[in-house]
Amino acid sequence: MYALSVTFHFREDVSEVDCLHDVTAAEVMQALAYSRRWPQRIESKVDSTVLQIFSRTDAGRGVAILVIQIDRWDWLVYAARALEVDENAEYTVWEVQQ
Numbered sequence: 001m002y003a004l005s006v007t008f009h010f011r012e013d014v015s016e017v018d019c020l021h022d023v024t025a026a027e028v029m030q031a032l033a034y035s036r037r038w039p040q041r042i043e044s045k046v047d048s049t050v051l052q053i054f055s056r057t058d059a060g061r062g063v064a065i066l067v068i069q070i071d072r073w074d075w076l077v078y079a080a081r082a083l084e085v086d087e088n089a090e091y092t093v094w095e096v097q098q
Helices: 025-033 085-097
Strands: 006-010 037-041 051-058 062-069 074-082
Touching: 006 025, 025 051, 025 062, 025 074, 037 074, 037 085, 051 085
Parallel strands: 006 074
Antiparallel strands: 037 051, 051 062, 062 074
C-alpha cells in the first residue's frame, strides 16, 4: 500500500480488530494519503523511528496512526484509532496554521 512514495504495511501478527480501534484499514490509508498529516516522534525502546500521525480521512474524520519505520521507505502500521476530542481540537489548530 502506497501513500506519497512511502510504503505502509499493516501488521500481520494480529487481526485488524486488535490493531485498528474503531477505524477501518481504508480510513487509515486515506489518512496516510492526506496532505496535512501531522507526524509526531514517539520515544520508544525499539531501535526504529516510531511516529504518531494525526490526520484525516476523506470524510474529515480525525485519526491517530502509530507507525514504526522498518526500512528507509517502509513503515509498519502498528495501531490506529479515532482522535480524542482534545487531540482533534489541537490537530485542527495545527491544520489551520499549515
